[in-house]
Structures are given as C-alpha cells and as structure tokens.
Amino acid sequence: MSKEIIEIKDVTFRYPDVEKETPLVLNGVTLAIDQGSFVAVLGHNGSGKSTLAKHMNAIYLPEGGTVYVDGISTAEEERLLDIRRTVGMVFQNPDNQIVANVVEEDVAFAPENLGVPSEEIRERVDRTLELVGMSKYAKHAPHLLSGGQKQRIAIAGVIAMEPRCIVLDEPTAMLDPIGREDVLRTITKLNREQGITVVLITHHMDEAALADRLVVMDHGKVIQDGPPREVFQHVEELTRRGLTVPETVGLLHQLRENGVNVPLDALSVEECAEAIYAALR
Amino acid sequence: MLKDITLGQFFPGDTIVHRLDPRTKILMVIIYIVALFQAKWFVTYGILLVFLAIAVRFSKVGAKALMRGMKPVLFILIFTGVLNLFYNTAGTILWHWGIFTVTTGGIRVAFFMVIRIMMLISGTFLLTYTTSPILLTDGIECLLGPLKKLRVPVHELAMMMSIALRFIPTLIEETDKIMSAQKARGADFDSGNLIDKAKALIPLLVPLFVSAFRRADELATAMECRCYHGGEGRTRLRQLVYTGKDWITLISGLALLAVVCVLAYGFGL
Ligand SMILES: Nc1ncnc2c1ncn2[C@@H]1O[C@H](COP(=O)(O)OP(=O)(O)OP(=O)(O)O)[C@@H](O)[C@H]1O
Ligand SMILES: [Mg+2]
Numbered sequence: 388m389s390k391e392i393i394e395i396k397d398v399t400f401r402y403p404d405v406e407k408e409t410p411l412v413l414n415g416v417t418l419a420i421d422q423g424s425f426v427a428v429l430g431h432n433g434s435g436k437s438t439l440a441k442h443m444n445a446i447y448l449p450e451g452g453t454v455y456v457d458g459i460s461t462a463e464e465e466r467l468l469d470i471r472r473t474v475g476m477v478f479q480n481p482d483n484q485i486v487a488n489v490v491e492e493d494v495a496f497a498p499e500n501l502g503v504p505s506e507e508i509r510e511r512v513d514r515t516l517e518l519v520g521m522s523k524y525a526k527h528a529p530h531l532l533s534g535g536q537k538q539r540i541a542i543a544g545v546i547a548m549e550p551r552c553i554v555l556d557e558p559t560a561m562l563d564p565i566g567r568e569d570v571l572r573t574i575t576k577l578n579r580e581q582g583i584t585v586v587l588i589t590h591h592m593d594e595a596a597l598a599d600r601l602v603v604m605d606h607g608k609v610i611q612d613g614p615p616r617e618v619f620q621h622v623e624e625l626t627r628r629g630l631t632v633p634e635t636v637g638l639l640h641q642l643r644e645n646g647v648n649v650p651l652d653a654l655s656v657e658e659c660a661e662a663i664y665a666a667l668r
Numbered sequence: 669m670l671k672d673i674t675l676g677q678f679f680p681g682d683t684i685v686h687r688l689d690p691r692t693k694i695l696m697v698i699i700y701i702v703a704l705f706q707a708k709w710f711v712t713y714g715i716l717l718v719f720l721a722i723a724v725r726f727s728k729v730g731a732k733a734l735m736r737g738m739k740p741v742l743f744i745l746i747f748t749g750v751l752n753l754f755y756n757t758a759g760t761i762l763w764h765w766g767i768f769t770v771t772t773g774g775i776r777v778a779f780f781m782v783i784r785i786m787m788l789i790s791g792t793f794l795l796t797y798t799t800s801p802i803l804l805t806d807g808i809e810c811l812l813g814p815l816k817k818l819r820v821p822v823h824e825l826a827m828m829m830s831i832a833l834r835f836i837p838t839l840i841e842e843t844d845k846i847m848s849a850q851k852a853r854g855a856d857f858d859s860g861n862l863i864d865k866a867k868a869l870i871p872l873l874v875p876l877f878v879s880a881f882r883r884a885d886e887l888a889t890a891m892e893c894r895c896y897h898g899g900e901g902r903t904r905l906r907q908l909v910y911t912g913k914d915w916i917t918l919i920s921g922l923a924l925l926a927v928v929c930v931l932a933y934g935f936g937l
Contacts, residue, residue, distance in 0.1 A: 444893060446889060446892065446893070468895055468897065471892070471893060471894075471895050472895055475893065475894075476890075476893040478886065478889075478890060480886065482838055482883070483883045483886035483887050483890060484886070484887070484890040485834070486831065486834065486887070486890075486891060486894075487802070487830065487834060488801065488802065488830070488833055488834040489800075489802060491905065492802060492905060492906075495904075495905035496891075496894055496896070497894035497895055498903075498905075499902055499903055499904055499905060500894060500895040500896045500897065500902060501895055502901040502902060502903050503903060504903060505903060505904060505905060505906075505907050508903065508904075508905045509905065512905065528837075529834075530834075530837040530838055530841075541890075544894060545893070545894065548894060548895065
C-alpha cells in the first residue's frame with residue numbers, strides 16, 4: 388500500500404472536438420494526495436476542477452501524463468473496477484446520482500454491482516446509513532427527502548462501496564445552510580473517524596478552511612498548494628485570480644494594508660479577534 | 669396539480685397477499701386471465717369471481733379502491749358493452765329499430781364481456797396495488813431470466829424500468845417548475861383550440877427534454893462511478909425467495925384453471 392492514494396503526474400487534458408482545436412483544460416497538473424488526508428480544491432469557474440476530479444477515478448483519461456490510483460495507472464482498463472472502488476465520487480446534484488426509489492436500495496447499488504453477497508450488503512447498508520445519520524430513512528423514497536438528506540444518501544451510496552478515498556465535486560452547491568452543515572459534518576466525520584481520504588471541490592472558503600490542505604487551481608494549473616493558513620495569506624494573488632478569502636483573513640488583510648500590524652494566518656473568528664486584540668493593545 | 673398523477677399505484681401493507689413473492693403474483697394474474705378467457709357461463713364466471721373476492725379480501729385493498737381504478741376505463745366498458753349488444757344477433761329478437769337489433773344472444777355476450785373486462789382489470793390492479801414497483805420489476809426480471817440465453821437484454825430492460833420509475837416523480841416536479849416558469853413569462857397552457865394547446869406545449873417540452881438528457885448523462889456517470897457494469901456478476905440486497913405459501917398459491921391457481929377449463933369445455937357452464 389503506497390502512502391499516496393492518488394498521484395497525478397504532469398497531466399494534460401482537453402475535451403475533444405471534431406471541428407476545432409480545443410484549449411487545454413488541464414495544463415500540466417502534478418499533485419499527490421496522501422492516504423487519510425483532507426484536501427480542498429479551490430478555483431474559479433472553468434478552472435478545470437471538475438475535469439481534474441474526473442481524472443481521479445478514470446472517468447476521463449489524461450491526454451499526457453499519468454494518474455495513479457493506489458499505484459494503478461488509470462489507463463489500465465482491466466483494473467477499472469479496482470480503481471473505481473478505491474476512489475468514490477459524489478457530484479453536485481443529488482437527484483441525478485440516486486438510482487433506486489428506496490433509500491436502502493440505492494445505498495446497496497454499488498455493493499450489488501461489486502457482487503458482494505446479500506448478507507454482507509445488508510450489513511454495509513445498515514452501517515453506512517448509520518454513519519451518515521440516515522438510518523431512520525432506510526425505507527423512504529429519496530424524492531421526498533430534503534436536499535441535504537439526499538446528498539447524504541448519495542454519499543452513503545459511495546461509502547457502501549468501502550472506498551479509501553472520496554472525491555466530492557461541489558456537494559453543497561445546491562443545498563440550504565442546514566443541509567450544507569449536515570453534509571460537511573458527515574464529510575469531516577468520514578475523514579476523521581473512518582480515515583477515508585477526502586478531496587473536496589468547493590467555492591466556499593469556509594468549507595476549504597476545514598481541510599488540512601488547500602489546492603488552488605487556475606487555467607488548468609495548480610497555482611497554490613499548502614495548508615489553508617498559508618494559502619490564504621496570499622490574499623492579493625487569490626483576489627487577482629478571481630477568488631475570495633475567508634472574511635476573517637480579508638479583514639486582517641485590510642487592517643494590515645492600513646498599517647495595523649496583524650498576522651494573516653488567523654482563520655477562525657476567535658483567532659481573528661485575538662489577533663486584532665493583540666495588535667491594538 | 670401534476671402531483672396527483674400516480675403511476676404504478678401501490679398501497680403498502682403487510683397482508684399475506686403483500687408478502688407473496690412477486691413472481692407468484694405475476695404468474696397468478698396470468699393464470700387468472702387465461703382462466704377468464706375460458707369462462708363461458710355463470711358457473712365459471714362465478715367461481716372466478718369468488719376467487720377474486722377472496723384475494724381482494726385477504727389483501728385488505730378494499731372494493732372501493734378497485735372500483736376507483738375502473739373509472740378511467742369506464743368509456744371502454746360502455747363502448748364494448750354497447751358494441752357487443754348490437755353486433756351479436758343470435759337468439760330471439762327482443763327489440764328492433766332501424767339497423768339496431770337487440771337479441772338475447774347480444775345481451776348475453778355484452779354482459780359477459782363487460783364482466784370479463786371488469787374482472788380482468790381488478791385482477792391486474794390487485795397485483796400493482798399489493799406489489800411495490802421494485803419488487804414487480806425484480807419479479808419480471810427473474811421470470812424473464814431464461815430469455816437471457818436468447819440474448820434478450822432482460823437485466824437492462826429491468827434496470828431501465830426501475831430507473832424510469834425512480835425518475836417519474838423527479839420529472840413531474842420539474843414539469844411543474846418549468847410550467848410555472850413559462851407561465852411567469854406569459855405562456856398560456858389552458859386556452860385556445862387543440863392546435864393552440866399543442867403549440868403551447870413546445871416551450872414546456874423542449875426544456876424538459878434538454879434537462880432529461882442532462883440528467884441521464886449525469887446519472888450514467890454516477891452509476892459508472894459506483895462500479896455499474898451491467899448485470900454480470902451482480903448480486904442483490906433483497907433476494908427473492910420462494911416459500912411454501914407461494915407454492916400453495918400457485919398450485920391452487922393451476923387447479924382453478926383446470927376446473928374452469930373442465931366446466932367450460934366439458935359441460936358448457
Ligand atoms: N463536457 C465538456 N465538453 C467540452 N468542454 C467542457 C466540458 N466540460 C467542461 N468543459 C470546459 O472545460 C473547462 C473546465 O471545466 P470544469 O468543469 O473542469 O471547470 P470547473 O473548475 O469545475 O468549473 P466550475 O467551478 O464551474 O464547476 C471549461 O472551460 C469548460 O467550458
Ligand atoms: Mg465543476
């Protein structure tokens with residue numbers, strides 16, 4: 388077992404078009420994701436985040452370079468199922484990911500595909516629903532659930548596959564604040580308690596701040612990579628690339644521009660208040 | 669308004685009829701329909717009616733719900749009745765006016781035809797009322813299983829059916845949304861003649877289709893991400909198991925068919 392669950396090496400990719408030459412959507416991306424880590428990916432619209440995500444479980448194959456999942460190149464067609472069961476993927480719209488019309492049937496879908504024996508599927512379904520806090524709804528029809536609940540079912544459907552890594556492409560984009568909160572709590576729990584590697588693509592800075600590593604993309608390239616505290620210090624560069632920073636960092640940055648000597652690496656409101664207090668005293 | 673449409677209506681319950689294996693129920697409906705078409709006279713119809721009544725009784729569905737199911741086909745019922753009444757001219761003439769003739773034979777045929785259709789509909793409705801759509805699909809997939817050898821894509825068809833069932837509520841909701849959105853832009857779905865109304869549907873159907881295709885594309889990707897690769901090597905969460913009560917039901921169904929056939933062909937009852 389390698390330490391890196393996903394290894395992306397110098398990957399380029401463009402969407403094929405018969406008529407004209409299309410631009411490179413991924414332009415030499417190199418990225419290694421450690422087993423058990425929580426990585427957030429930021430970048431403005433069209434920067435190639437979703438495209439990169441789809442390289443992580445062989446939905447797309449790179450034009451140049453290689454992607455390794457647990458040491459297997461995604462170009463190895465015979466190993467496709469091994470790759471897909473190692474890296475699960477959750478998308479933005481829960482409605483378009485749910486296959487069955489009963490919650491537990493849907494969670495069972497992936498293990499059924501993998502040929503897991505019935506009794507074990509039962510166990511996995513119960514365990515997974517418990518994990519995402521949806522046991523009560525096992526027999527419900529998914530279309531009657533709220534957005535946040537549906538998205539947690541979609542996550543459960545992937546977790547039931549027992550992947551070592553899950554990639555979530557803007558899973559909270561269509562949810563209300565409460566649903567968002569629930570989904571984020573579930574994701575964090577999966578990472579901390581189950582040791583599942585998480586790659587979270589998001590537009591929300593506060594979601595990105597939850598991660599222990601932040602990757603910022605622009606024009607198909609990785610332009611920043613590091614712990615959120617460090618990355619957010621590059622306020623000017625991020626703003627220039629059309630991204631915002633968390634409000635706390637933004638405030639500290641403005642204070643600094645106006646001559647107040649505060650550090651920039653305070654993410655939570657408490658830390659931020661502390662920093663300002665210390666500077667003003 | 670569109671939410672009222674219920675397709676594949678199912679009344680959840682825990683009666684013996686609900687608990688029967690879906691395959692048993694599907695086979696029973698087939699046997700019942702075959703028997704119904706052999707029935708000739710009051711005795712055989714009566715036996716089948718009693719049989720249906722027992723099944724309805726056990727299912728706790730209620731005659732009212734069954735009768736409600738008859739409403740959409742009321743027109744067909746009346747039409748068939750009237751047609752048969754005038755078409756058949758055997759027996760003694762009871763009434764005559766122009767080209768219309770009512771005979772005893774006509775009345776008999778019309779009466780039994782209407783009864784037959786009503787019993788047929790009740791029987792099939794009992795199946796959909798007591799079997800959840802997923803179980804029904806599972807049952808059909810299993811019964812058609814042998815056709816896989818003839819390269820009939822049974823699993824794929826069943827999968828399509830269950831996905832269609834899953835997306836009906838989603839698409840109905842979407843239709844509602846698009847309708848409201850177009851109404852807000854001044855679309856009018858309710859007035860004008862038939863052609864106007866058909867034209868008014870275009871701004872509804874186009875976005876609906878576009879969105880359905882997008883959904884289909886996303887769903888296919890999501891299914892692939894969850895290792896879907898056709899029916900090969902697939903297991904199921906819920907295995908269909910044939911139990912004693914299924915065998916008993918099936919055997920009694922076959923016995924019923926035999927009795928009806930003997931009475932109808934042997935004695936003309
Ligand atoms: N299926 C496709 N066919 C052709 N071009 C595409 C396709 N999907 C995306 N693109 C293009 O590729 C580029 C990157 O898209 P991608 O979806 O990866 O961006 P993203 O960072 O996920 O953006 P967003 O934040 O809006 O989700 C965009 O310019 C987009 O127009
Ligand atoms: Mg995207």
